[in-house]
Amino acid sequence: MRTRTKALVLVPLVAVLAGCATPGPQDALVEARRLAPQGGELTLATDEAARRERESAVARALAEPLDAQGAWRVALLNSPALQALIAQSWAAQATVVQSGRLPNPRLALERLTRGDETEIGRVLSFGLLELLALPWRAGQAERAAEAARLQLAADVLRVGAQVRQQWVRAVAAQQLAQYHEQVRDAAQASAELARRMQAVGNYSRLQRDREQAFYADATAQLARARQAAVAEREALVRLLGLSPQQASSLRLPDRLPDLPGEPRPAQQVADAAKRERVDLRLAQRRLAAADAQRTLARWTSLTDIELGVVRNSETHQPTQRGFELELTLPLFDAGQARRAGASAEAIAALNQVHQVQIEATSTLRERYAAYRTAYDLARHFRDEVVPLRQRIVDEMLLRYNGMLGSVFELLAESRTHIGSVIGAIEAQRDFWLADAALDAAILGVPAEGASLLTQAPAAGGASPAGH
Amino acid sequence: MTTRRLFLGGAALAGAATVARSALAALPEPASRTDTNTAAPLAPAQGRPYRPVVTLNGWSLPFRLRNGWKEFHLVAEPVVRELAPGMNAQLWGYNGSSPGPTIEVVEGDKVRIFVTNRLPEHHAVHWHGQRLPNGMDGVGGLTQPHIPPGKTFVYEFEARRPGTFMYHPHADEMVQMAMGMMGFWVTHPREPRRVPGYVECDRDFVFLLNAFDIEPGSATPKVNTMLDFNLWCFNSRVFPGIDPLVVRRGDRVRIRIGNLTMTNHPIHLHGHEFVVAGTDGGWTNPASRWPEVTVDVAVGQMRAVEFVADEPGDWALHCHKSHHTMNAMGHDVPTMIGVDHREVVQRIQKLVPDYMVMGERGMADMGEMEMPLPDNTLPMMSGQGPFGPVEMGGMFTVLKVREGLARNDYRDPGPYAHPAGTVAREWTDAAPEPQRAPGAASAAPAPLRARKPSGHNAHH
Ligand SMILES: [Cu+2]
Numbered sequence: 001m002r003t004r005t006k007a008l009v010l011v012p013l014v015a016v017l018a019g020c021a022t023p024g025p026q027d028a029l030v031e032a033r034r035l036a037p038q039g040g041e042l043t044l045a046t047d048e049a050a051r052r053e054r055e056s057a058v059a060r061a062l063a064e065p066l067d068a069q070g071a072w073r074v075a076l077l078n079s080p081a082l083q084a085l086i087a088q089s090w091a092a093q094a095t096v097v098q099s100g101r102l103p104n105p106r107l108a109l110e111r112l113t114r115g116d117e118t119e120i121g122r123v124l125s126f127g128l129l130e131l132l133a134l135p136w137r138a139g140q141a142e143r144a145a146e147a148a149r150l151q152l153a154a155d156v157l158r159v160g161a162q163v164r165q166q167w168v169r170a171v172a173a174q175q176l177a178q179y180h181e182q183v184r185d186a187a188q189a190s191a192e193l194a195r196r197m198q199a200v201g202n203y204s205r206l207q208r209d210r211e212q213a214f215y216a217d218a219t220a221q222l223a224r225a226r227q228a229a230v231a232e233r234e235a236l237v238r239l240l241g242l243s244p245q246q247a248s249s250l251r252l253p254d255r256l257p258d259l260p261g262e263p264r265p266a267q268q269v270a271d272a273a274k275r276e277r278v279d280l281r282l283a284q285r286r287l288a289a290a291d292a293q294r295t296l297a298r299w300t301s302l303t304d305i306e307l308g309v310v311r312n313s314e315t316h317q318p319t320q321r322g323f324e325l326e327l328t329l330p331l332f333d334a335g336q337a338r339r340a341g342a343s344a345e346a347i348a349a350l351n352q353v354h355q356v357q358i359e360a361t362s363t364l365r366e367r368y369a370a371y372r373t374a375y376d377l378a379r380h381f382r383d384e385v386v387p388l389r390q391r392i393v394d395e396m397l398l399r400y401n402g403m404l405g406s407v408f409e410l411l412a413e414s415r416t417h418i419g420s421v422i423g424a425i426e427a428q429r430d431f432w433l434a435d436a437a438l439d440a441a442i443l444g445v446p447a448e449g450a451s452l453l454t455q456a457p458a459a460g461g462a463s464p465a466g467h
Numbered sequence: 468m469t470t471r472r473l474f475l476g477g478a479a480l481a482g483a484a485t486v487a488r489s490a491l492a493a494l495p496e497p498a499s500r501t502d503t504n505t506a507a508p509l510a511p512a513q514g515r516p517y518r519p520v521v522t523l524n525g526w527s528l529p530f531r532l533r534n535g536w537k538e539f540h541l542v543a544e545p546v547v548r549e550l551a552p553g554m555n556a557q558l559w560g561y562n563g564s565s566p567g568p569t570i571e572v573v574e575g576d577k578v579r580i581f582v583t584n585r586l587p588e589h590h591a592v593h594w595h596g597q598r599l600p601n602g603m604d605g606v607g608g609l610t611q612p613h614i615p616p617g618k619t620f621v622y623e624f625e626a627r628r629p630g631t632f633m634y635h636p637h638a639d640e641m642v643q644m645a646m647g648m649m650g651f652w653v654t655h656p657r658e659p660r661r662v663p664g665y666v667e668c669d670r671d672f673v674f675l676l677n678a679f680d681i682e683p684g685s686a687t688p689k690v691n692t693m694l695d696f697n698l699w700c701f702n703s704r705v706f707p708g709i710d711p712l713v714v715r716r717g718d719r720v721r722i723r724i725g726n727l728t729m730t731n732h733p734i735h736l737h738g739h740e741f742v743v744a745g746t747d748g749g750w751t752n753p754a755s756r757w758p759e760v761t762v763d764v765a766v767g768q769m770r771a772v773e774f775v776a777d778e779p780g781d782w783a784l785h786c787h788k789s790h791h792t793m794n795a796m797g798h799d800v801p802t803m804i805g806v807d808h809r810e811v812v813q814r815i816q817k818l819v820p821d822y823m824v825m826g827e828r829g830m831a832d833m834g835e836m837e838m839p840l841p842d843n844t845l846p847m848m849s850g851q852g853p854f855g856p857v858e859m860g861g862m863f864t865v866l867k868v869r870e871g872l873a874r875n876d877y878r879d880p881g882p883y884a885h886p887a888g889t890v891a892r893e894w895t896d897a898a899p900e901p902q903r904a905p906g907a908a909s910a911a912p913a914p915l916r917a918r919k920p921s922g923h924n925a926h927h
Contacts, residue, residue, distance in 0.1 A: 192810075201805075398684075
């Protein structure tokens with residue numbers, strides 16, 4: 001009877017010793033929510049009701065043309081990939097919390113009989129060293145959990161940057177397809193006119209075929225542009241995790257957002273980066289964990305102490321009580337390897353902090369330069385190239401009016417003008433990609449930069465020869 | 468509108484040192500004129516009397532008489548010349564205008580011409596067709612040193628031969644002529660009745676043929692063009708900017724034409740026959756003349772044609788090369804005649820909203836429609852007559868013959884008032900069956916079909 005009482009007393013004690021409570025999914029998301037720049041509700045839908053609620057919220061968001069922020073919100077609500085990420089992180093956090101708890105005490109029972117004599121031995125034992133190291137272990141677990149939370153934040157932000165960039169690509173591709181259609185229309189008008197000219201004997205086969213060739217090229221380009229629009233849209237659909245029905249109701253805005261009036265100043269970007277870098281915080285957290293691990297390893301690697309409470313009952317004998325102490329003798333393994341390992345981990349973590357610091361500043365410089373170049377290019381296209389091409393079309397029209405130039409030259413200039421608009425859209429797209437990449441760099445999240453080194457293909461081509 | 472012009476820049480009269488000692492006292496004040504109207508004939512205030520010429524859209528240079536010399540002052544300089552309302556050309560000329568003013572002297576006059584160079588490059592003036600000392604012939608490098616920018620040179624010679632002449636640069640000649648530097652020269656006979664082949668005329672018009680290549684939308688000639696000129700001028704003017712030649716019915720009329728373009732111009736007059744009474748070589752033998760209605764003026768030539776203007780009306784006077792009666796146009800623009808534009812128009816207008824169809828029926832649209840053109844550019848054809856668009860440009864003007872004009876009245880009398888029943892009109896009665904060439908069976912023209920040359924009979 002007494003034994004049972006004692007055992008019951010042990011339960012709350014054990015609970016206290018076990019330390020921190022099991023994390024819920026919301027705790028796992030704290031860091032990610034705090035850092036996510038676009039806001040939005042980040043949750044893990046754990047039951048059917050939550051999933052239904054999520055679906056109707058997505059439907060509401062898809063009722064309007066989806067802007068970049070809307071795309072982010074939908075991704076947060078909807079993306080199974082993101083939900084999986086959150087759930088995995090939750091699992092990881094739960095595991096590290098587990099590591100912060102005491103190992104359960106062991107109860108050894110033995111029942112031996114000799115004739116009519118029965119001997120019952122009970123030993124309740126637990127690791128003394130582990131009990132003593134409990135505060136360290138709890139701290140370590142908390143650090144690991146925090147690292148996991150930061151890792152989730154980084155993962156979520158990486159997906160956020162991907163969503164934003166893919167949205168930009170999808171909108172731009174859709175917009176570009178429209179302009180390739182206009183190029184095709186201009187070439188088609190030329191070709192049709194040339195066909196009629198040949199039919200009445202005013203043009204040779206060669207002259208007609210030249211116009212027809214532009215039309216043929218423009219048709220091929222349009223097919224490519226349309227396929228690109230489909231591909232970019234579907235990539236967005238995958239990132240947002242849209243079902244077939246949801247995908248069919250997805251509408252994108254007709255055009256990319258305008259360029260901001262001024263680019264972000266370099267200083268503002270540098271200041272923001274100092275405050276918020278996830279990668280640096282993650283590396284520092286890992287370093288702290290490695291340092292703590294090294295300290296702990298100094299003890300735990302040497303020996304292990306097991307304390308047991310013993311109670312033996314034997315038939316016809318008074319109960320036997322006592323304790324037993326079990327020591328690991330560091331004869332063959334003095335724990336050097338474990339201590340060395342922990343030290344190496346700590347050195348690695350320290351160097352990783354340094355490397356992250358170097359990469360962080362360098363990446364930020366590069367991303368900022370790319371951002372500024374993209375901004376200047378987009379503005380150059382908007383303020384110089386496109387108006388210039390428009391003026392050329394206007395002047396060409398005046399020349400056409402004066403019978404100084406032909407309708408074919410006019411249409412060729414019109415094609416080139418549309419080509420410059422295509423270049424402008426591409427430049428605007430690259431700006432928004434670079435903008436998202438810069439945001440990611442400020443937060444210390446990996447993201448693709450925009451490729452500004454390739455020359456945008458001049459759709460519409462040069463003026464046709466022979467005019 | 469003769470005005471004094473301030474000299475450009477700081478060049479001043481630094482060139483006076485190069486002027487002959489006899490003239491050092493003072494140079495005649497250079498006259499300048501930028502007006503493009505035909506100036507009234509300039510009767511001489513001093514010296515021997517003569518019947519002055521009328522320079523089409525130009526003027527004659529005043530002179531001063533000094534110690535027995537007729538002194539003129541030409542200033543070679545950049546000028547802005549209105550080719551026709553709506554277009555100004557940046558040219559080089561003399562005394563504010565291109566061409567420069569006409570110089571009129573009398574046979575036997577001792578002529579002194581000061582030439583001040585206000586061009587950015589050196590200059591020299593050649594007196595085309597004159598008998599003069601070789602050193603006064605004005606060929607830069609060959610017969611004289613060039614006139615450097617800012618300097619004044621003097622030319623002195625006696626006007627020995629009466630007749631029709633011109634002056635033009637002979638230093639960087641191609642460029643300076645392409646820029647519009649040239650002028651007319653008339654040496655009147657001292658005793659008209661004693662010059663064989665010469666008769667006094669009631670009206671004596673002079674002008675030069677010149678050509679420019681000015682990119683539509685710009686103002687300066689392309690000096691390196693050899694053949695593809697786009698503005699064909701009488702005295703640096705194009706239709707509808709050329710004044711009419713106004714004459715009184717019954718007047719004996721002389722028209723003197725010099726050609727400083729790089730191609731020939733068959734100049735054609737409607738309604739009259741004329742004779743070539745003179746060339747830059749002198750007056751022709753009356754027995755050698757034959758009647759013509761078109762005179763071909765070759766490059767570097769001058770022709771003086773004469774006739775009695777006895778047919779009242781508005782008679783076209785123009786170069787007979789039809790492209791020379793057009794202003795700037797695109798010679799590579801394809802023929803759109805007969806090309807159905809339906810549907811395509813809408814498609815093009817979607818891309819170029821202000822696009823309009825032209826040329827589907829021919830190019831007369833151009834003369835009828837007023838459409839926005841490049842800056843400083845004239846329509847290829849324009850001009851309104853009393854019956855509709857004239858559809859001309861370039862070397863085209865009108866000889867206006869009217870009853871009872873005053874002797875010196877050159878004012879435009881307006882459109883001719885045709886006597887009743889003398890204007891072509893629509894025929895509304897049944898038309899007689901047209902005669903057709905034998906073998907042309909059908910009234911409807913057969914569609915044209917290009918045939919491949921086959922065998923020897925394909926050769927012309
Ligand atoms: Cu001609």
